[in-house]
Amino acid sequence: MDCGTRLIKYLLFIFNIFCVICGLLLIIMGSILLKELEKSSNIFSMPVVIILVGCITFVVAFFGCCGVVRGSGWCTSIYVFGMITVLFLQIGLIACLFVQEDQIIRTVEESVTHIWEKKSLDNGYAINSFQIAVQCCGLNSYLDYTYNNVTVPSSCCGSMTGECDANIYKFKRGCRSKIMDILHSNINNIRYSCIGMALVEHVAIILACYFKKGIRTSDNTYIYGTR
Numbered sequence: 001m002d003c004g005t006r007l008i009k010y011l012l013f014i015f016n017i018f019c020v021i022c023g024l025l026l027i028i029m030g031s032i033l034l035k036e037l038e039k040s041s042n043i044f045s046m047p048v049v050i051i052l053v054g055c056i057t058f059v060v061a062f063f064g065c066c067g068v069v070r071g072s073g074w075c076t077s078i079y080v081f082g083m084i085t086v087l088f089l090q091i092g093l094i095a096c097l098f099v100q101e102d103q104i105i106r107t108v109e110e111s112v113t114h115i116w117e118k119k120s121l122d123n124g125y126a127i128n129s130f131q132i133a134v135q136c137c138g139l140n141s142y143l144d145y146t147y148n149n150v151t152v153p154s155s156c157c158g159s160m161t162g163e164c165d166a167n168i169y170k171f172k173r174g175c176r177s178k179i180m181d182i183l184h185s186n187i188n189n190i191r192y193s194c195i196g197m198a199l200v201e202h203v204a205i206i207l208a209c210y211f212k213k214g215i216r217t218s219d220n221t222y223i224y225g226t227r
Contacts, residue, residue: 086201
């Protein structure tokens with residue numbers, strides 16, 4: 001194995017270890033969300049998608065690690081095939097982010113509204129978690145609670161327990177407008193991050209193909225050199 005192939009081996013190994021860790025984190029995060037949001041049917045698919053992405057990332061990266069550590073051609077081939085599949089999925093996601101931006105934002109808005117409307121079914125767990133994560137209060141404002149003679153929950157102050165001070169929740173924005181602003185402000189960052197990831201995946205595929213070629217050349221040299 002020449003120096004160039006060895007360098008590619010170490011680069012691929014580091015990259016795939018990072019992907020393995022990311023895959024595990026996605027699986028853990030998705031599992032936690034699945035447990036917390038299991039009663040909110042409209043957003044039940046979100047953690048499932050996160051777990052699925054995490055599993056795919058983990059499996060593909062695992063084969064990549066095995067391929068570079070063991071110098072296995074078939075493991076590297078599976079890795080290349082997996083990365084090509086992920087790359088096409090990534091391109092599809094990027095296309096959706098550019099072409100269906102309004103639909104994506106509308107779907108998120110509808111999901112937030114659904115969480116609010118169904119809060120009584122899960123004792124407010126989903127909306128409370130959402131209010132803590134997004135730092136918001138009510139669907140449109142804290143008045144959604146007070147107008148209906150409902151005590152403003154502690155989640156409007158960033159906690160699951162205790163009472164919420166009016167001096168805090170009165171200055172919190174509604175969750176619907178807050179999440180819309182977050183999406184509008186970060187949609188370009190999401191797009192370009194996906195493009196960057198796709199470019200990295202493309203480079204990884206090229207390096208993996210070169211590494212596989214290096215393995216084959218090394219094996220042929222060993223076989224014919226010993227005759």
